[in-house]
Amino acid sequence: MTAYKSETNARTVIALDAMGGDYAPDEVVLGAAAVASASLNITLTGSPDEIERCLAGADPESRQYLKIAAASEVIGFDEDPVKSVRSKADSSLVVACREVAEGRADGVVSAGNTGAILTAALLNLKRIKGLKRPGLCAVLPTPGKPTLFIDVGANAEVRPVHLLEFANMASIFAQDVLEIPDPSVGLVSIGEESVKGDELVLEAHRLMAESPDLNFYGNVEGRDIVRQVVDVVVTDGFTGNVCLKLMESTSSLIVEEVKKAASRSLMAKIGGLLLKKEIVAFKKSIDTEEYGGAYLLGVRGLAVVCHGNSSRKAIASALKYAARASEQRLINKLEERIATLVQT
Amino acid sequence: MTAYKSETNARTVIALDAMGGDYAPDEVVLGAAAVASASLNITLTGSPDEIERCLAGADPESRQYLKIAAASEVIGFDEDPVKSVRSKADSSLVVACREVAEGRADGVVSAGNTGAILTAALLNLKRIKGLKRPGLCAVLPTPGKPTLFIDVGANAEVRPVHLLEFANMASIFAQDVLEIPDPSVGLVSIGEESVKGDELVLEAHRLMAESPDLNFYGNVEGRDIVRQVVDVVVTDGFTGNVCLKLMESTSSLIVEEVKKAASRSLMAKIGGLLLKKEIVAFKKSIDTEEYGGAYLLGVRGLAVVCHGNSSRKAIASALKYAARASEQRLINKLEERIATLVQT
Numbered sequence: 001m002t003a004y005k006s007e008t009n010a011r012t013v014i015a016l017d018a019m020g021g022d023y024a025p026d027e028v029v030l031g032a033a034a035v036a037s038a039s040l041n042i043t044l045t046g047s048p049d050e051i052e053r054c055l056a057g058a059d060p061e062s063r064q065y066l067k068i069a070a071a072s073e074v075i076g077f078d079e080d081p082v083k084s085v086r087s088k089a090d091s092s093l094v095v096a097c098r099e100v101a102e103g104r105a106d107g108v109v110s111a112g113n114t115g116a117i118l119t120a121a122l123l124n125l126k127r128i129k130g131l132k133r134p135g136l137c138a139v140l141p142t143p144g145k146p147t148l149f150i151d152v153g154a155n156a157e158v159r160p161v162h163l164l165e166f167a168n169m170a171s172i173f174a175q176d177v178l179e180i181p182d183p184s185v186g187l188v189s190i191g192e193e194s195v196k197g198d199e200l201v202l203e204a205h206r207l208m209a210e211s212p213d214l215n216f217y218g219n220v221e222g223r224d225i226v227r228q229v230v231d232v233v234v235t236d237g238f239t240g241n242v243c244l245k246l247m248e249s250t251s252s253l254i255v256e257e258v259k260k261a262a263s264r265s266l267m268a269k270i271g272g273l274l275l276k277k278e279i280v281a282f283k284k285s286i287d288t289e290e291y292g293g294a295y296l297l298g299v300r301g302l303a304v305v306c307h308g309n310s311s312r313k314a315i316a317s318a319l320k321y322a323a324r325a326s327e328q329r330l331i332n333k334l335e336e337r338i339a340t341l342v343q344t
Numbered sequence: 345m346t347a348y349k350s351e352t353n354a355r356t357v358i359a360l361d362a363m364g365g366d367y368a369p370d371e372v373v374l375g376a377a378a379v380a381s382a383s384l385n386i387t388l389t390g391s392p393d394e395i396e397r398c399l400a401g402a403d404p405e406s407r408q409y410l411k412i413a414a415a416s417e418v419i420g421f422d423e424d425p426v427k428s429v430r431s432k433a434d435s436s437l438v439v440a441c442r443e444v445a446e447g448r449a450d451g452v453v454s455a456g457n458t459g460a461i462l463t464a465a466l467l468n469l470k471r472i473k474g475l476k477r478p479g480l481c482a483v484l485p486t487p488g489k490p491t492l493f494i495d496v497g498a499n500a501e502v503r504p505v506h507l508l509e510f511a512n513m514a515s516i517f518a519q520d521v522l523e524i525p526d527p528s529v530g531l532v533s534i535g536e537e538s539v540k541g542d543e544l545v546l547e548a549h550r551l552m553a554e555s556p557d558l559n560f561y562g563n564v565e566g567r568d569i570v571r572q573v574v575d576v577v578v579t580d581g582f583t584g585n586v587c588l589k590l591m592e593s594t595s596s597l598i599v600e601e602v603k604k605a606a607s608r609s610l611m612a613k614i615g616g617l618l619l620k621k622e623i624v625a626f627k628k629s630i631d632t633e634e635y636g637g638a639y640l641l642g643v644r645g646l647a648v649v650c651h652g653n654s655s656r657k658a659i660a661s662a663l664k665y666a667a668r669a670s671e672q673r674l675i676n677k678l679e680e681r682i683a684t685l686v687q688t
Contacts, residue, residue, distance in 0.1 A: 115535075143601060153534055156542040190497055190585040191459075198500045198582055222589030226597055238542055239583050241534040243590055245566030250591050253570055254598040257487060261622035271618025278605035278612045 011041055012106055012326045014319050015099035018046035018054075019074045019092035020112025022309045025050050026057075028111060031315025033058030036065035040323045043067045043099050046074070046092040071095035074112075077308060081115030085123060093117060097124035100301035106326035109318045111293070111306035118154055118296065118305065125299035128335050130342040133158065134298025135166040136237070136305065137173060138244055139291035140226065148174050148183070148232045149225065152294055153241035160203035163187065163234055167208055168337050169297040170232045171215070176328040177321055178291075186220030186230035188239060194218060200236065208234075212344070213337065255283070292318025300331055355385055356450055356670045358663050359443035362390035362398075363418045363436035364456025366653045369394050370401075372455060375659025377402030380409035384667045387411045387443050390418070390436040415439035418456075421652060425459030429467060437461060441468035444645035450670035453662045455637070455650035462498055465640050465647035472679050474686040477502065478642025479510040480581070480649065481517060482588055483635035484570065492518050492527070492576045493569065496638055497585035504547035507531065507578055511552055512681050513641040514576045515559070520672040521665055522635075530564035530574035532583060538562060544580065552578075556688070557681065599627070636662025644675055 016032050018025045029051055032042045044051050048068050055063060073091040075084045085094060093112055099105040101124045108125075110117045118136065127134060135151035150170040155162060167185045174183035187205055189197035194205050196219060208216045217230045225233050225243065235243070258279075262272030292314055293306035302325045304318040325331075360376050362369045373395055376386045388395050392412050399407060417435040419428045429438060437456055443449040445468045452469075454461045462480065471478060479495035494514040499506060511529045518527035531549055533541035538549050540563060552560045561574045569577050569587065579587070602623075606616030636658055637650035646669045648662040669675075 143597075156534055188586055190500060190582055201582075222586035222591075223593035225590055226594050235586075238534055238545075239586055242532055242566035242579075242583055242587060246569055246587055246590060247566075247594050249567035250570050250594045251598050253487075254595050257626050258602055258623065261626045262619055264622050267618045268622045271615040271620075271622075274611045274615025275606055275619065276615075278608050279602065282601050282605045 011039060012323045013041045013043060013104065014322045014326075015043045015045060015069070015096040015105040015108045016315070016319065017092045017096045017108070017110035017112055018044040018051050019071070020110040020117075021306065022111075023311065024111065026054050027310065027312045028315050029054035030058055031310075031312035032066060032319060033062040034312060035316045035319050036062045038065065040319065041065050041067065042319060043069050043096070043105055045069045045071045045095040045099070047071070069095055069099060075116045077113050079113060079116065081113065081119040084113070085116055085119045093120050094124065097121055097303075101125055105301070107302035107304065107322035109293075109304040109306065109315065109322055111308055111310040111315065114153070114305055117303065121296050121299055121303035125301045125303065128298050128300060128331070128338050130338045131165060131298050133162040133165060134296055135162070135169060136294050136296050137170050138294040139178070140247070141290050142226055142228050144228060145180065146178060146291060147225070147228060147230075148178070149240060149244065150232070150234055150297070151237040151240050152244045153237045154296065155237040157238070158200070158236045160200060160207055163200070163204040163236070164207045164211060165298070165338065165341065167214055167216075167232065167234045168211065168341060169334055170234070171213075172333050172337055173295060173297060173325070173330065174231050176330055176333060177325050180231050182215050183231035184215045184217045185232040185234060186217045186224065188222070188225070188233060188235035189219040190221065192219050192221065211341070213340065289314035290317060292321050295321070297334065302326070302330060355383060356667045357385045357387060357448065358666045358670075359387045359389060359413070359440040359449040359452045360659070360663065361436045361440045361452070361454035361456055362388040362395050363415070364454040364461075365650065366455075367655065368455065370398050371654065371656045372659050373398035374402055375654075375656035376410060376663060377406040378656060379660045379663050380406045382409065384663065385409050385411065386663060387413050387440070387449055389413045389415045389440040389443070391416070413439055413443060419460045421457050423457060423460065425457060425463040428457070429460055429463045437464050438468065441465055441647070445469055449645070451646035451648065451666035453637075453648040453650065453659065453666055455652060455654040455659065458497070458649055461647065461649045462640065465643055469643035469645045469647065472642050472644060472675070472682050474682045475509060475642050477506040477509060478640055479506070479513060480638050480640050481510075481514050482638040483522070484591070485634050486570055486572050488572060489524065490522060490635060491569065491572060491574075492522070493584060493588065494576070494578055494641070495581040495584050496588045497581045498640065499581040501582070502544070502580045504544055504551055507544070507548040507580065508551045508555060509642070509682065509685065511558055511560075511576065511578045512555065512685060513678055514578070515557075516677050516681055517639060517641060517669070517674065518575050520674055520677060521669050524575050526559050527575035528559045528561045529576040529578060530561045530568065532566070532569070532577060532579035533563040534565065536563050536565060555685070557684065633658035634661060636665050639665070641678065646670070646674060
């Protein structure tokens with residue numbers, strides 16, 4: 001088994017797909033330059049010329065903590081995930097995953113094609129021993145404190161034991177990386193009572209209630225996901241993916257409509273201007289960039305899937321959380337928990 | 345087969361559970377009084393004394409179009425749906441359903457316990473011939489024009505053919521009751537391409553694409569549900585129920601947070617006041633009470649499930665749409681479509 005960089009060295013190294021994202025490579029490279037340090041080294045993968053051009057605009061001090069790993073290809077947003085990952089072995093994404101797979105980095109971050117990131121991570125990084133299914137965990141910027149939401153799309157079809165694995169992995173991530181003490185876990189269903197839901201949910205409920213290391217709350221409903229009823233919300237990748245996209249769309253729709261309302265009359269325009277500072281503060285509090293992206297839990301090396309439209313801030317956040325996961329020896333803790341689950 | 349009231353008489357009769365809802369009987373009865381007319385008669389079920397007391401506050405002119413059917417029991421929000429419907433045969437809800445079942449009314453409206461309404465309607469009203477599963481169709485108040493969303497909770501587990509039935513029934517409802525010409529239909533999945541989704545979605549996609557009377561758009565994602573990409577959004581009752589509650593919760597959370605922002609400083613308060621008129625207009629445009637409630641499609645006689653917190657306005661809307669459905673001979677049209685589906 002390949003040793004992680006973090007096990008052999010106090011310095012953390014994260015591989016970053018410099019060419020993935022709507023604003024790549026510029027915003028991606030500048031995000032890396034903003035957080036690179038003696039304790040957090042970053043390996044940028046992509047075209048060395050392009051990356052060097054972007055770095056000309058960054059703090060020269062950061063340069064010593066950044067490394068470039070050349071990659072001649074890029075996977076586009078419209079490409080088929082499986083085909084592109086298989087055919088483009090020298091793409092910035094696949095090269096970044098290989099940095100982790102071959103032990104030169106602890107985690108990988110990309111704002112490229114989501115399906116391709118999942119495929120590349122699942123194909124290149126080993127699965128944690130005994131684990132059946134890795135899960136993709138989003139961090140929702142709910143007011144006050146974040147809510148973890150797993151699985152948001154790694155698995156369209158799951159069995160009850162997969163939901164149990166998701167619950168355990170996201171709890172550890174919540175506690176060790178996001179510093180939420182003794183995180184409570186809810187299972188999405190169509191009623192609060194333990195008898196509500198389809199067969200998948202009924203059996204998963206039973207498994208989670210019996211899982212010794214989980215702080216299991218019970219079922220939660222759709223309305224509870226954004227209401228901080230629990231710290232970790234668990235569901236299958238189909239429901240989770242639909243819900244995540246719906247949530248983002250609904251909140252941006254409402255904000256757009258409020259903005260439109262604030263431009264409909266002179267009085268409303270003045271009102272909007274007077275309110276602007278507070279609205280900006282509110283929008284900041286529910287900023288999805290705060291937590292970088294979604295975290296693929298269950299492979300040996302954390303993979304972070306950032307939004308395609310990530311700014312340097314989102315990239316910087318993702319790198320920081322990936323580094324914190326490595327410092328907290330997240331993968332080892334996930335391995336220990338999964339080993340316990342397998343025994344019971 | 346029992347003839348509908350509307351087939352034998354131009355006058356429409358809707359049965360209304362006068363005792364169901366957070367603000368029952370007062371708001372429920374006043375909602376009925378507001379829309380009762382020579383062409384829309386309403387049968388109020390519940391305690392005659394209570395109903396008469398509420399009617400004292402209504403326009404006396406309406407009284408001639410209202411009838412009372414006595415019911416001595418009420419099903420509470422916390423009661424088990426199946427048990428309560430079976431044990432309380434003289435509840436206002438069950439009595440209202442019986443009005444339809446026995447041919448004295450064309451549809452039933454209730455703002456009571458949702459599970460109990462579905463149970464009572466499914467047990468008491470005959471299913472449309474050849475139909476496998478009735479579906480619960482919500483009408484989302486998306487800006488501009490409404491979006492129909494089916495199934496929002498009648499069926500936790502479904503097969504592909506059930507989704508095909510939902511699509512066909514909701515299309516007819518959209519066209520004939522909500523007057524949306526040639527409504528487009530989308531199937532919820534985790535990607536737009538026809539190869540995306542679980543087995544249920546893949547097979548349902550194939551069936552819907554081949555269904556001759558459907559204006560099938562293809563797959564839609566979570567973000568599209570509120571974006572008017574299609575007129576009718578089809579999904580299983582688990583996903584639909586979770587999404588509906590999530591949508592309501594997310595939009596009310598954002599509106600609450602904007603309100604809070606508008607009270608944080610003197611300037612923000614003044615801004616909020618100047619904006620108030622436009623915000624009220626916007627809130628009205630996305631008012632869930634506009635469309636009354638969710639419509640159970642597939643039983644002989646329309647059943648309308650209103651929100652527990654329905655005001656007289658929501659009750660009045662539900663009664664008007666139930667009456668329009670009856671005038672449009674919705675049930676006959678659904679029967680014809682289902683007969684065609686069964687043949688092919």
